[in-house]
Amino acid sequence: MTNLFSIFDPSSFFNISLNWISTLMSMILIPMMFWMIPSRSEILWKKMINLLHKEMKLLMNNKSNGLTLNFISLFILIFFSNFMGLFPYIFTPTSHISMNLILSMPLWLTLMFFGWTNYSNNMFSHLVPQGTPNILMPFMVCIESISNLIRPMTLAIRLSANMIAGHLLLSLLGNSGKFNLFLSILIITQIMLLMLEFAVSLIQAYVFSILSILYTSEIN
Template structure:
């Protein structure tokens, strides 16, 4: 089991582990968006960003005032890191809680600080759902408080666990390729290709889920 999870270890230890530099690899794609002649890829990416902007604006309401760009940036960062992690010899930083918690925790803390300072009554009203019997109100306050406190943890664990699960399955199937007969090699390659397609879809879905849930948490405090 130690060898199985070793692919997720940041192995280099000189000052800062160099594996984490893979998190900034997405920066090499940014200059292409400033070309005077747009390409098909840049046009497609702009359409995706415009669609995300409209959706986040709907979730956040008319008073969003540009805050949609925060969630679009988070979506882009997670999406690029998820995709780049599918390539060989590139460290998947989104499979570690140290990165996912570093994204989720500051967002949640900032939402809580803003909500409790500016909309205290609104935040208190969220602790007791409408129509709750008076006898159950203390229990509902405890339940709502706990569910609110674990939000950054669920955001971080969801993203990291999905990335780890897919990579582990690919690693397990890849390690069996040395021991199976050639007659089964076609089945193994087909399965690996299908899993890579599935992991590509999971990379998009998990980035989208993280950004949408963050925007929903933001809309609750305004």
């Protein structure tokens, strides 16, 4: 009769103890976040996402229901597209209206379909601002309807115009500096404009997402 405690003896295969492999296998199940210290860029991104989430949730009257994740993803997509366009020989997709309409038109159509289907009375009330005289009501309905219809176009044109203007200015300064005597001043100016364009790429992504949230908040 063998010893009862023999089941705890490590077995061997070609003089290799296999029972101790379970110790290594247990380490595989530990999540990656316990092994890695977050970098500074990761900490910065988490703080920025938390800040955006709090602000967007406040604009939605604390009724986010997970929508803030969609708008934060939209903000990151537009910001990276704007930022990557600042590097030489890299295409800027947000400088084209067709790309921006792909982002704004489906969002606007979804909001309109959802609003007019579920909150028809509220959507009609937005066509006539409070306190409007009875004589001006037909004109206000026409004006509000037109302003509502051109919202996706204004979002697309605003983003495209800002991206095109900054890139054109940088390219004009770069081409004029080949035979310029004040080349150092021109280089410093271009660096300052590049920093300005980085700020513009961040601001335009923020404006696009915030205006989309404001259009969402008008539904309910």
